[in-house]
Structure formats: C-alpha cells, structure tokens
Amino acid sequence: MTASTVKAPVCVLGLGLIGGSVLRAAAAAGREAFGYNRSADGVNAAVADGFDATTELETALSRAAQTGALIVIAVPVPALPMLLAPIGRLAPECPLTDVTSVKGAVLEAITTAGLQARFVGGHPMAGTAHSGWPAGHAELFQGAPWVISVDDHVDPQVFSTVLQLILDCGSVAVPARSEEHDAAAAAISHLPHLLAEALAVTAADVPLAFALAAGSFRDGTRVAGTAPDLVRAMCEANWQRLLPALDRAIALLADARDSLSASDSVAELVNHGHAARTRYDNFPRSEIVTVVVGADDWRRELAAAGRAGGVIRSALPTRDSR
C-alpha cells in the first residue's frame, strides 16, 4: 500500500445528501476534497459552507486527473450516463467508485463506457428522508455499513483506495458481489419504501387515521417522505431484483388476509415475522482481518465473509505491500 494511494484527493461528482456528506467526511478526515454539482444551488451552498466545489465538470475532472484523485460518482442512476463520457475523456486513469443504491445497473453502464478496470462500486447504507446538500453532514456514515464491490473485475489497488475512503468516512465496509448486493437492497431498502408508500396511501383514505397516527405509523411511513424521484430511481433501476421481493411480500400478506378472513388468525405471519426480526437483532457481526487483498481467491473470500456478517474496520494488507 503506497502513501499516495491512501491519501489520494477525493473528487465527488454530485453534491446531494450522499455526495455532499462524502465531501464533508473526506475533508473532515484531513483529505483534499473537491466536488462538482450540475446545479449552482448545490455548489453555492457547499462553497458557503467552506468547501471546494464547482459547476464545471471539466474543471473538476481535469483536476482529478492531475492529482490522481479518487472520483466518487454520487448522482442518481438516471444521471449517470452524462458523466461517464467526460470521465473517460478527461480522467481515464483515476480510480473510480460510486455511492449509488443499485450496483448491477451502474456496473453495466461503467462497463459499456469502458471504465471498469479502474472501478470498484460502493454503496453506503445510510440516508435520511431529506435530500440535497443542506441535508448532509460529515457524520452521516459513522458506523453504517458501506458495501464495497468484489466483482470478478475488481483491481486490488483500486479496492484498497476505495476501502480507505469508506474507513475515512467512519463506516464499516461490507464486501459483496454486485448482484448479491442488489437482491439484498431490494429486500431491505427498496421493498420497505414501497410498503411505506402503500401504508401512507391506505391510511390517508381513512377518516381519523391521521388524527390518531403515532409511533408505528410514523416509523412505517418515514421513508415515504423521501423525494419520489429518488425512490423511483432506485426501485426502477433495480426492478428485476425488486420484483421477486415484492411478490414474496404480497404473497405473505395475501396468505395472512385469507387466514384472517377464514379463521380470524394472523398467527403464521406474526410468528414468522417476529422470529425473523429476532434473528436480525442477533445477526452476528465479525471483523474481517485475515484476507490479503490481491492474493489468490481474495474476492471470493471477501464475498463469503460479507455474506456471513463480516465487516472490514481497518485497512487490509494488499499483496504488493507484503
């Protein structure tokens, strides 16, 4: 591991909630950090808060190329394509990551653009119901899981560079293959959004419901406060993985409905749900310390460890540092 790799500057493209928080967290960790945002609003807000930001994509990318910066793509999936050609033209050698909630679709776009050799995808599992630069803060990722891709193409040096950013942001890294990430994200992030929307719509039609709504409704609909465009972007980009999760949830609810109607009982769903939540509460976390990045089979080992609850809390040795 070379010092220049670890301390590469960070160039964040997109200064919304997540990108804006990455910029702040990287700067707070003592790293050179600068950002680009398409709209002047985000840039002005970032500059007013003392950060280094521009609306000029070419300026940001040229600076990234000159300084060997790690480029962090932090735009919604639909906005991705318009960034990739300029990156390929102006900063093709820079290590590249993203913070998007869907990994398969991003990897596909990156591969189509010919940028996969320097790309290691990422996804911080953190957020709020709010969006935009003002909603972000440097502590957003503290203690949160942050997925780092270990797909077959992943380069050890780029992996270590991205891992260092994740750790600098205060997160724990969870290694995962893109398609496994997407199936999991469908179940634990995209499906909850749709359930929250359905709950909000159902209650809105019942007189007195909002007058009485308290904890379980507020929690159950919190993510329905997320901007619709963001919810659509992540659900629709991951529709192939979301469909089976949605089908499963509908089937469980339909079975409970039939049982409630036929015998007044929701025992099966309630007992299974409680058991599943209890398993989640007791899900074992362990620290991954023995894998050497770049050694034989390292990606497969990391994927298996991540699946079993393993997280990375400090830099791993890499083969060329031994």
Next chain:
Amino acid sequence: MTASTVKAPVCVLGLGLIGGSVLRAAAAAGREAFGYNRSADGVNAAVADGFDATTELETALSRAAQTGALIVIAVPVPALPMLLAPIGRLAPECPLTDVTSVKGAVLEAITTAGLQARFVGGHPMAGTAHSGWPAGHAELFQGAPWVISVDDHVDPQVFSTVLQLILDCGSVAVPARSEEHDAAAAAISHLPHLLAEALAVTAADVPLAFALAAGSFRDGTRVAGTAPDLVRAMCEANWQRLLPALDRAIALLADARDSLSASDSVAELVNHGHAARTRYDNFPRSEIVTVVVGADDWRRELAAAGRAGGVIRSALPTRDSR
C-alpha cells in the same frame, strides 16, 4: 365538576407495558394509584419499584369500590372476559375505562356484562416494541394522542373522570366513536404491524440482507419485535376493520408490481405515497375548547372535532358544573 370526581383513586387491572405505565403516571401526578396483576412477576416488580400492587383481584376491586376509584382495564382483549364478572359483582358503581387497542370488541364485551353505563373506553396511542412491567415508565404517554370514546351511551361524569386521567398522564385526548377508532387503528397500527412482519420474513430469506440492513429496514420492522401474542390479540380482535385496510394495501402493492413488471415504473404508488405522507406531516392540530360535556349533542360535536384533528389539552366544562 366535583373535586372528588377529579381526584378519584386509580385502580389499574393488568400491569404490563401500558397498565404499568398508567399506574406510574397516575402516581406521578399525585393520585392514589393501586394495581392488580395476575402473575406474581409483574406484582413483585411493581412492589419492588415502590408501587402498590396485588395478585388478588377481589382485594383490588373491593378497595376500588370503597374508594370510588376509576378502574382501568389494561389486559389484552382475550383476557378481558375473566375480569368483567368480578367487576360487576364487586365494583359495579365504579367509573370504568380501558386502554385496549380495539374499542368495538371491548365495548361489546362490556355491554354483554351490563357494565356500559359506567364505561368510557380509551386507547393511548403509545407503546414500544417491549412489553411487561419493566418496559413501562411514567413518561410513556407524554404528548401522545389518547383516544376517549364518545359513543352514544357515554355518561358525561364518567367521561370527565376518564379525561382527567388522560390529562394527568400527559397525553392529549382525541374524542372518537369506537367504530371510527377501530377503522383508523386498523390502518395506522394493525396494518403497519403486518407489513413489518412481511418485510422481516421476506428479507430473512435473502442472503446478505441482514448484513446490509440499516435505517429503512430497521424502522420498517421495528414493530415486528413486539411479542407475537400482543400483535395477534389486537389484529385478530379487530379483524373486520383490518381486512379492508389489508386488502387496500395488497391492491396498491399488486398494482405497483404490475406496473414495475410492465414498464419498470412505480411512479403512481410512490407519488401517491409521498403526497399522503406529506399530508400527514401537515395534518392540522387544533385544541377543542368550546364543547360543554353533557350539553346537547356534545358527543357528536366531539367526534366531529376529533376527526378534524382536534385534541383536548385541558379539562372541559361539564353541564353540571356550570
């Protein structure tokens, strides 16, 4: 309003999360408060914490009758019948309320037992995922809505007595008819429980899901941590009101599923869900101050005010106090 009515002692039957918290809150408000619990565990825990509790139902009810206590029924719906005959035998003149999440089924049981003349139902919209005496605390109801029934049979004096307890517990009272309460509770409390259970079960089958689960999954499944017996008791006792809410949610999800499959879009559900949640965030609250309890049409006026977002924050004048 007579002083003796306002400061009646409080006799709590059932010292679980809610009943135990009512006992603590009533005592903290300076009222004489004593409790009964069937199991010695709850009683021993309450006594160890310095409260007045017994496993002897007859002892508690005789004391309630002698002191003119307000009796608070705080047991799950299935345990209700075994309390009503002793109440009718030993304390038939005591004002009576409950803190159960289903009002129609309770009112039916109370009416069958011939106790409706002294009964005004209640339901504090507060709780946690934990249960039992140790989970309770005197502050549980602070600022929470607490439904008070304004069904046709409701007596003005008993209403004012129950209202005083609600205010002493730090809650705001929301007047509502039992059947309207139950339809609303199905949408904002019972349905969220079933959605949480379905989400937990769905995610449990997906490798990596628990490893990545963060905010939206944790919030979306929080109430799946509630003891299954309690969830079943409230859902099943309210099954007639829960069915249409569940049907509606399933239909919304099925439509989103079809749209996602056919055109990759979840726009309709997401837009409607966000609009509904926004309406909830902006739901107007007002204070009910002009209704005189016991005046012509007072129950109907209170039901309409509650439906419109009105809450009672301090004692209302009653007809015989004018």
